[in-house]
Amino acid sequence: MRADRGHRPGGGRQLARATVRWFTVLLGGVETAHLRATLSGSTQLVTPQAVDGRRYAAFAVGTSLRLTRLTWINAAGKAFASTIALPRSGYTQSQP
Secondary structure, three states: OOOOOOOOOOOOOOOOOOOEEEEEEEEOOOOOOEEEEEEOOEEEEEOOEEEOOEEEEEEEEEOOOOEEEEEEEOOOOOEEEEEOOOOOOEEEEEOO
16 A cells, blocks of 8 residues: 555645636638637637638637637737627637
């Protein structure tokens, strides 16, 4: 029997589990260089990726944060559209 049996990493403290919500945005034919996700307390800048001929932006949000706005940014770094009509998690198809 091992002497450390039953002990947790971090000096015996129970570690919290991280729970996240996933968001995927299909960018329907819009030339978007970045998608900025504004969260309660921070922002994430996401670079769209092509998957099977379609461009998507995907990101994860911790349960302590809330997605409040999506902003489309062009190659010149200028915001050209935004929305606050957002799902709580999951998939959305957007065309600004």
